[in-house]
Amino acid sequence: MATTNKKHKPYLPDDIIYKILRRLPTKAAVRMSSLSKQWEGVWSLLPSLDFDEGGNPDDYHHHNFVVDTENLLRHKRFVNNILAKYLEYRQKDNKQKDVLDKLKIRMARFHTGDVTLINKWLDFSFETSVKELDISLRISKLHWNIEDGGFWFYYCISRRTFFNAKSLTALNLEHVRIKSFDHTIHDTSLSLLPSLKTMCLKSVVFDNHALFSLIRECPSIESLSLASCSFEDSLSSSSLKSLEVKDCMAPKVEVDEAVNLECFTVVSSQLPLQQISLRRSNNLRYIHIRAQHLQCISLNGCHQTVKATIDTPNLVSFYFNGYVSYSNFHVKAPNLKVASIRLLDHWDEELSTIDRPWKHFPTLRDFLKEFGCSKQLNLLAYEFKGIIFPENFRKIFSSPLPYANVETSLHALFNCTVSSSLLEKLGWTSLLTALPRDDTASWLQVVWEVLPNSQHSLFAIGLWSLWNCMRVGTEALVLYGECLEVPSP
Secondary structure, three states: OOOOOOOOOOOOOHHHHHHHHHOOOHHHHHHHOOOOOOOOOHHHHOOEEEEEOOOOHHHHEOOOOOEOHHHHHHHHHHHHHHHHHHHHHHHHOOOOOOOOOEEEEEEOOOOHHHHHHHHHHHHHHHHOOOOEEEEEEOOOHHHHOOOOOHHHHOEEEOHHHHOOOOOOOEEEEEOEEEOOOOOOOOOHHHOOOOOOOEEEEEOOEEOOOHHHHHHHOOOOOOEEEEEOOEOOOOEOOOOOOEEEEEOOEOOEEEEEOOOOOOEEEEEEOOOOOOEEEEEOOOOOOEEEEEEOOOOEEEEEOOOOOOEEEEEOOOOOEEEEEEOOOOOEEEEEOOOOOEEEEEEOOOOHHHHOOOOOOOOHHHHHHHHHHOOOOOOEEEEEEOOHHHHOOOHHHHHHOOOOOOOOEEEEEEEOOOOOOOOHHHHHHHOOOEEEEEEEOOOOOEEEEEEEEOOOOOOOOOOOOOHHHHHHHOOOOOEEEEEOOEEEEEOOO
């Protein structure tokens, strides 16, 4: 009986092929597709695509800045054989387009000839309801060094880019330029990126007000990271919970109305960042600031349990308006000149029982000690008795502030008086002199010696503190037990 030997081609069901390719990196899946006609194009249906050209953009140039033709052709093959081929496969497929979970495109040598292809990729990804988008379009440093025009080689992001990006939840952009959206009337229901939660921007150049406009289009954003970016805008977002700014070309970092912000990080090693300002961030719990050239910090509103680490060797001015009872501050600022502290803590419950140990004093002392290097400290507290340290406490612990003399001056508009009993209780030498200035008011000047053997320096409390103090009953301006009482008018 004759037998026939037929060669059978290996066959796998389409769903098995799909599962195999789904477990492979995108480049490997593309190579596997060449095994047979059945496998061809299956990789284009994967829910997650990672196209990474790899390499360094400057590898395309020799040391004498002559273009390396071989590497340039490799880039062209990457663009045409992978990126363009994928779109071709998807356009041939008449079936309903699958949802694309994640798209990553990283070019090592982007140039203006690639703009059309990148536009097609972005349009396609948004049509397939992409959730995560990661785009990096690096250019050669030859373009970076061109003054007043090098950034024009960057791929530009505009309002048109995100017209159909409603599904996007995570956005990573690197080496691109973002134009101002020029959208004066803003309705959150019409936001371009209503679902975006996380945004990471690296080496991004912003046009004027472009960063502010971009964030305004993200009403649900919770995490924002800026690294090596260039911007001048203030940041404002009621949904933002985490903000990270690292080595950005920005003269100042201003955050306003970030009512849900919990974590704030700024790192600036060499760039001339000079000012940080946070306003109305009452939920802020973690602060990390390390900035070589920073000169001014203003923290207006933090959570009562805030933990802060501040390393600023050239800081000269610090303003704090918040709670310290449960906070934890570590400040390294050897050149600090002025620290203005406004305490919002209310110690009514503790102060109601005179005999009980007051738990906030150790925390308060630790907090004040962090500003012991300051040449001048302005302190305002709503409940002055809460910052007059008990005698037993002062016997055990030394003063947290290295001042020898304290000098306060105020205008006696509200019949201000000095409590001698409080001064005597402190056990320090005091001197009271009245200096008349005119017929309707007099000036009181109080000087007392805090640490007789320490180096002499002056401490001044501004008049603005006193006027704020007048509104809430009997209050005082105090420095580690030195008190000027102000009766209610």
